[in-house]
Every structure is written in structure tokens, then in C-alpha cells.
Amino acid sequence: MLRALHGLPGIVLALGLTLVAVTGTALSVQPALDRAAAPMVPAGTSVADLAAQVAARHPGISAIRQRADGSLTVTFDDGAARGVERVDPATGAERGPYQVSQTTRFITNLHRAFLVGDAGRALVGIGALAMLALSVSGIALLARRLGGARALLRPIRGTPAQRWHGELGRLAVAGLLLSSLTGLWMSAGTFGLIPEAQEIAPAVTASGGAPAPVGTLAALQSAALADLRELTFPDPSDPTDVFTLRTAAGEMQIDAATGAALAFTPATTLARINDVIRTLHTGRGAWGLGLLLGLASAAVPVLGATGIVLWARRRAARPRIAANAPVRGADTVILVGSEGHSTWGFAGTLHAALTAAGHRVHIAAMNDVGAAHLAADRLLILTATYGEGDAPASAKGFLSHLARLPGRPPAAVLGFGDRNFPHFCRFAQQVADALDARGCPPLLPLKRVDRRSSQEFAQWGRDLGDALGHDLKLSHMAEPPKTMPLVLAGRELYGEAVGAPVAILRFQAPLDPRTGAPGRLPAFAAGDLVGILPPGEVMPRFYSLASSTRDGVLEICVRLREGGRCSTFLHMLAPGGAINAFIRENPAFHPAAGRGPLILIGAGAGIGPLAGFVRANAAGRPVHLYWGGRSAASDFLYEHELAQHLAERRLTSLKTAFSRDGEASAYVQDRIAADAPRLRELVRQGAQILVCGGRDMADAVTRAFEPVVRPLGLDLPSLKSCGRYVEDVY
Numbered sequence: 001m002l003r004a005l006h007g008l009p010g011i012v013l014a015l016g017l018t019l020v021a022v023t024g025t026a027l028s029v030q031p032a033l034d035r036a037a038a039p040m041v042p043a044g045t046s047v048a049d050l051a052a053q054v055a056a057r058h059p060g061i062s063a064i065r066q067r068a069d070g071s072l073t074v075t076f077d078d079g080a081a082r083g084v085e086r087v088d089p090a091t092g093a094e095r096g097p098y099q100v101s102q103t104t105r106f107i108t109n110l111h112r113a114f115l116v117g118d119a120g121r122a123l124v125g126i127g128a129l130a131m132l133a134l135s136v137s138g139i140a141l142l143a144r145r146l147g148g149a150r151a152l153l154r155p156i157r158g159t160p161a162q163r164w165h166g167e168l169g170r171l172a173v174a175g176l177l178l179s180s181l182t183g184l185w186m187s188a189g190t191f192g193l194i195p196e197a198q199e200i201a202p203a204v205t206a207s208g209g210a211p212a213p214v215g216t217l218a219a220l221q222s223a224a225l226a227d228l229r230e231l232t233f234p235d236p237s238d239p240t241d242v243f244t245l246r247t248a249a250g251e252m253q254i255d256a257a258t259g260a261a262l263a264f265t266p267a268t269t270l271a272r273i274n275d276v277i278r279t280l281h282t283g284r285g286a287w288g289l290g291l292l293l294g295l296a297s298a299a300v301p302v303l304g305a306t307g308i309v310l311w312a313r314r315r316a317a318r319p320r321i322a323a324n325a326p327v328r329g330a331d332t333v334i335l336v337g338s339e340g341h342s343t344w345g346f347a348g349t350l351h352a353a354l355t356a357a358g359h360r361v362h363i364a365a366m367n368d369v370g371a372a373h374l375a376a377d378r379l380l381i382l383t384a385t386y387g388e389g390d391a392p393a394s395a396k397g398f399l400s401h402l403a404r405l406p407g408r409p410p411a412a413v414l415g416f417g418d419r420n421f422p423h424f425c426r427f428a429q430q431v432a433d434a435l436d437a438r439g440c441p442p443l444l445p446l447k448r449v450d451r452r453s454s455q456e457f458a459q460w461g462r463d464l465g466d467a468l469g470h471d472l473k474l475s476h477m478a479e480p481p482k483t484m485p486l487v488l489a490g491r492e493l494y495g496e497a498v499g500a501p502v503a504i505l506r507f508q509a510p511l512d513p514r515t516g517a518p519g520r521l522p523a524f525a526a527g528d529l530v531g532i533l534p535p536g537e538v539m540p541r542f543y544s545l546a547s548s549t550r551d552g553v554l555e556i557c558v559r560l561r562e563g564g565r566c567s568t569f570l571h572m573l574a575p576g577g578a579i580n581a582f583i584r585e586n587p588a589f590h591p592a593a594g595r596g597p598l599i600l601i602g603a604g605a606g607i608g609p610l611a612g613f614v615r616a617n618a619a620g621r622p623v624h625l626y627w628g629g630r631s632a633a634s635d636f637l638y639e640h641e642l643a644q645h646l647a648e649r650r651l652t653s654l655k656t657a658f659s660r661d662g663e664a665s666a667y668v669q670d671r672i673a674a675d676a677p678r679l680r681e682l683v684r685q686g687a688q689i690l691v692c693g694g695r696d697m698a699d700a701v702t703r704a705f706e707p708v709v710r711p712l713g714l715d716l717p718s719l720k721s722c723g724r725y726v727e728d729v730y
């Protein structure tokens with residue numbers, strides 16, 4: 001619901017809001033420029049002082065006004081000359097004619113009405129309402145993603161578009177809320193939805209005596225020039241006419257002969273509110289606030305562009321399900337947890353089979369779970385597992401939403417995973433436990449499907465059919481991912497002498513057959529994954545990337561595993577040989593944005609992405625690398641490149657440990673333990689820790705790191721939950 005409110009309306013409105021925001025930013029600098037240009041009103045100067053100075057020059061003066069830009073103007077008709085001129089508040093001297101520049105007028109009109117009068121004003125008002133809804137729903141979505149309102153300031157992980165959208169959104173949200181609320185109020189005023197603010201001034205009777213010189217009028221002498229909004233002069237041909245003095249406090253009528261205040265009408269509360277709101281919206285009279293609001297508005301085009309990218313990606317990723325029944329009235333709800341989309345394929349097959357059997361079936365992502373989903377007769381959950389046994393992207397918020405919702409439908413959970421991972425289908429297990437704990441009767445016990453096995457899926461379908469009392473045939477072959485060919489451009493082999501062959505492989509896109517030029521590589525960054533399909537297989541193997549697109553090659557480190565089909569295939573590949581591959585973003589394993597220190601820890605082929613992070617560190621943020629191999633002479637991967645990075649300060653320090661180098665042999669966790677005080681200081685400074693390598697090494701590093709952070713009052717689970725300790729482990 002929240003996402004529906006934030007997504008499509010945001011796209012539709014992006015253009016209009018961008019126009020309003022960009023013009024708003026342009027106008028926001030005006031108060032600061034005006035403030036710099038307008039002479040200061042000297043303290044102690046009264047309205048009478050200035051009126052006397054100006055009246056001496058212009059016998060036909062009719063009004064003095066303090067404009068929104070802070071300048072003082074005089075309106076006059078002296079017979080020979082008439083017009084509006086700016087005056088110096090200290091001397092009353094002329095400062096040139098008063099004109100609003102054509103550009104400012106144009107931008108203001110564009111900002112307030114898209115240049116099309118009332119229809120445009122109404123659209124801008126609707127835009128303000130939309131901006132309000134987008135700001136509120138956006139910040140609520142971000143809070144949901146980061147783990148609650150208190151977690152709103154946590155580092156944001158994800159793709160560059162997600163990070164930009166989130167970071168800018170939370171920086172700008174206060175300004176955007178203020179601008180949209182005040183803009184909405186002003187729009188409502190324009191269309192008469194807010195009652196008139198001004199009290200009607202009472203009728204007064206002037207003394208009718210001969211007018212005294214304006215500088216001698218007592219009521220004007222006691223009015224400070226700084227408070228002046230407007231002073232209108234009496235009509236010289238009408239002896240009963242009076243001076244009218246308007247300030248923020250209200251309106252006063254003054255006898256032209258005696259200088260006495262004849263009546264004072266205080267400004268209504270509504271008028272004062274309108275004043276404050278105008279200042280808060282325009283920054284007039286508060287130029288610092290104006291600039292801050294302008295900066296917040298300047299974020300809108302970027303938020304719009306990144307928002308469109310995120311929305312388009314979500315749409316492209318969503319599978320087309322034919323005849324999805326509405327959730328209200330559905331007897332069966334299927335919820336899907338997926339990151340690479342293959343689980344959606346299985347769920348689509350289940351949806352079609354149940355629909356064919358006469359059920360009304362609704363299918364949705366686990367993140368979108370709501371009360372209506374839990375009101376169905378039965379709930380079927382199909383979910384993958386990722387990372388350290390964690391939720392996949394479309395299920396990240398599921399457990400916390402579930403805890404807040406009512407309903408206990410009978411449920412069955414089907415986990416998709418890979419037995420090669422240490423936590424096989426762990427997230428599916430967590431979901432099944434959570435449903436069990438809230439009292440959902442189990443329709444079937446939890447079943448785990450290994451590597452998208454069609455047979456295991458079909459078996460679960462038969463069991464489900466038995467539970468539902470009818471036949472259910474589920475026949476689904478996982479679609480092989482869309483791959484592209486890559487050609488091996490270079491390889492370096494290490495570690496043969498110590499029985500642990502590791503190859504650094506560099507791939508390029510094949511040459512374009514028409515132009516003969518190298519083809520374009522897809523977009524990826526170090527730490528993302530490349531999925532490689534060994535010949536004749538449908539299950540990809542994933543390797544962490546050691547390079548980014550801008551390096552011009554796709555680089556991986558591959559350890560040869562006994563009996564490993566993919567690693568054997570890659571080690572046998574000769575330069576010029578081709579592979580079928582695809583990119584999988586891995587935003588959870590990227591260095592956090594900013595200039596905080598990084599502690600990179602790895603062993604063996606796990607150095608791949610870490611070397612890539614160092615290579616990409618052109619800004620020279622502090623990066624400390626701990627790496628373990630077997631022998632300095634045989635498998636010191638990236639030895640020369642790392643030495644160069646140290647010299648160029650892309651790498652701040654390098655600590656290596658070799659386990660088979662005789663006397664000096666050690667493991668990477670020994671280096672961590674020995675360096676505890678230094679590492680503790682780095683963590684105290686906010687360092688992020690990224691670990692890559694085998695499970696045993698990662699566990700040993702975890703054990704070595706606990707005592708490093710404990711004296712700081714920290715522990716690894718909390719560092720992990722806020723993305724400051726991340727692992728890429730195999």
C-alpha cells in the first residue's frame with residue numbers, strides 16, 4: 001500500500017514537481033540576494049522621518065511600501081512626473097525606479113501557475129499535496145527498510161540508485177515537508193478555502209483641520225520604519241481623508257491634521273498565521289531558511305530520476321501472472337520471497353495449477369503482506385534464502401510486518417535454497433517458525449527444495465494436493481538465467497606448489513563482428529556476483545567480482561575444487577575461450593558510502609572483491625587489508641598490484657599471514673588478534689568491516705573480532721545488523 005502510494009504517483013508527478021521544485025530553488029536565492037542588495041534600515045528611524053524626507057521631494061506622494069524583497073518604494077504623481085521608485089531608508093534619496101525583473105516574474109508565474117492562470121494554480125496545489133504524500137510515504141518506506149523509525153539514520157545499503165534516493169530523500173524530507181505544507185496552505189488561500197484574514201477597519205471621522213507636515217504627526221513618529229508594511233497618504237482634495245499605516249500588528253488610521261491615532265484594527269490571528277506561512281515558504285525575511293528550502297527542492301529532480309529507475313527495475317523484475325484474483329475474496333494466497341526471480345517462476349506454476357483446480361488464488365511479494373492476505377482460507381509461502389541465511393529482497397520486511405498483523409490462516413512454507421550453503425533454506429525455516437509461533441495451523445510441514453529441483457517441487461505439489469483433497473500436478477523447469485558470452489582475455493595461476501590452485505581470470509565482451517571493436521561489458525562493481533553456467537548445465541555458480549565495469553575487464557579469482565565442474569571448466573579454459581555468464585547485483589557486500597575507514601579481511605580467493613575495493617579507492621579513504629594465504633612464494637595473489645596501491649595510498653596498510661611458511665606461519669585471524677588495539681581504534685572511528693572467503697576462515701575471524709569490539713560496548717550481531725560487519729562467504 002505504502003509502496004503503491006509512493007511509486008506510480010511519484011512517476012506521474014515527477015515532471016510537474018521537478019518544474020515546481022527547480023523554479024522554487026531559483027526563487028529561493030532571491031531573498032539572500034535582496035538582503036545583500038537592500039540597505040539596512042537604521043535603528044531608531046521612524047516612519048515620520050522617512051515620510052518627511054520623501055514628501056519634500058515628491059509633493060504628490062500617495063504611498064510608501066516595504067516590499068517582500070525588503071526594499072522601500074514610494075508611489076507618487078507630481079503632475080510632471082509619476083511612478084514608483086526605490087528609496088534609501090536612511091536618507092529618503094532615490095535609488096532608481098522600482099521594477100520586478102521579467103525573469104523573476106516569469107519564474108514566479110511558472111512556479112505558482114505553470115504560466116496558465118487558475119488551472120495551473122490548481123495543478124500546483126495538487127502538486128503540493130502530492131509532494132506531501134510522497135515525503136511522508138517515502139520516509140515511512142525508508143524507515144521500514146532500515147528497521148524502524150529509530151534506525152532512520154543508519155547507513156543505507158543497496159544499488160547506487162537506492163542509495164542516492166534514500167540519502168537525498170532523508171536529507172531533504174524536512175524541507176520538502178515544510179515547502180509542501182506551506183504551499184498547500186497558500187494554494188487553499190488562493191482558492192478561497194481559507195476565510196478572509198483581514199478585519200474590516202471601522203469608519204472614522206477626521207478632525208477636518210489643515211493638514212500638518214507629515215514629519216510632525218505623532219502617531220507616525222512613534223512607528224518604527226522597520227515595522228512598516230505600507231503607509232497610504234490621504235487624498236489632498238478630501239479634507240476628511242486619513243493616513244492609513246499597516247504593520248504586522250494591524251492597521252491604524254491617523255488624523256492628517258492632529259497626528260492622532262483615530263482607530264487601530266489589530267491583525268487577526270489568521271493574518272498573522274498567513275504572514276508566518278509566507279515567510280516559511282518563500283524565505284522572504286529569513287534568507288538562510290530560504291536557501292535551505294532551495295537546497296531541499298534542488299534534490300527533487302534527482303529523487304525523481306532515481307525514483308523512476310527504481311520503479312522501472314521493480315516492474316521489470318515482477319513476473320507476469322495471468323488472472324491474479326483480487327486479494328479480497330481469494331481462498332488461497334501465495335506469497336513469494338525472491339531475489340533472482342526464479343522462485344516467482346515456481347510460484348507462477350503453482351498459481352496456474354491451483355486456479356485450474358477451481359481455487360481463487362492471489363499472488364504477491366512477501367514484503368507486501370497485509371491483513372487481507374492473512375484473512376484467506378490458506379497461505380502458501382515460497383521463499384528463497386540469501387546471504388547468511390537471510391531473507392531475499394522481496395521478503396526483507398516480511399517478519400516485522402507479520403508481527404503487526406492479525407490473522408492465523410492454515411499455512412505451508414516451501415523453501416528454495418542450495419545445500420552447498422551453510423544455512424540451507426534458513427530463512428524459510430524462520431518463516432515457518434514465525435507462523436507456527438503465532439498459531440497458524442500447518443497445512444504441510446516445511447519442505448526445502450535444493451537447487452530448484454523440479455522433482456522436489458512436484459513432490460511438494462502432490463503433498464499439497466493430498467492436503468487439499470484433490471490432485472495437484474506441478475510441472476516446472478527452472479528457466480535458465482539470460483546469459484551473455486564473455487571471452488577469456490588473460491589468466492594468472494597461483495598456488496599450485498602448495499596444493500591450492502587459484503586462477504585470476506580476466507574476461508572481456510566479444511569483439512563486435514561488424515566493427516571489430518571490443519563489445520561493451522554490462523554494468524557491475526567489485527563485490528557484485530557473476531553467475532557462470534558451465535557447459536550443459538542449468539544451475540549457475542556464482543563468483544564475487546574483483547573488478548568494476550570501468551576497469552574494462554570482468555575479473556574473478558577461482559580456486560580449483562576437487563570434482564567442482566565449474567572451477568575445473570574455468571581452470572581449463574584457454575585465452576580466447578568463451579563462457580556464458582550474467583551479473584547479479586550484491587549490494588549487501590559493497591563498502592558503505594563516505595570516507596570512513598574500511599577493514600578488509602579475506603583468505604585465499606576471497607581477496608578478489610577486496611582487491612577490487614582497493615583498486616576503486618581513488619579518493620584515498622583509509623583502507624586496511626588483512627589477507628591469509630598458504631605461501632608467500634606460491635599464492636600471494638595481487639602481490640605487485642597491492643604494493644603499487646600502497647605506494648599510491650589507495651591502500652593504507654597490508655597485513656598478510658601465510659599458513660605454510662615454516663616458523664613464521666600464521667592465519668589471518670592471528671593478525672587480527674595481534675592488531676586488536678589498532679583495529680579497536682578504527683572501529684571506534686566508525687570503520688566498516690568486510691570479510692570474504694571460506695566459512696571456516698569467516699568463523700575464525702568472527703571469534704577473533706569479538707574481543708576487539710567488546711571493550712567499545714559493541715558486539716558483532718549489532719554491527720552486522722547495521723551493515724558495519726558484512727560477509728561474503730562460501
Ligand SMILES: Cc1cc2nc3c(=O)[nH]c(=O)nc-3n(C[C@H](O)[C@H](O)[C@H](O)COP(=O)(O)O)c2cc1C
Pocket residue numbers: 337338339340341342343344384385386387388389390392416417418419421422423424425426451452529542584
Ligand atoms: C549470493 C547468494 C547467496 C545464497 N545464500 C543461500 C543460503 O544462505 N542458503 C540457501 O539455502 N541458499 C542460498 N542461496 C541459493 C538461493 O536461495 C537459491 O538459488 C534460490 O533458488 C534462489 O531463488 P531466487 O532466484 O528466487 O532468488 C544463495 C544464492 C546466492 C546467489
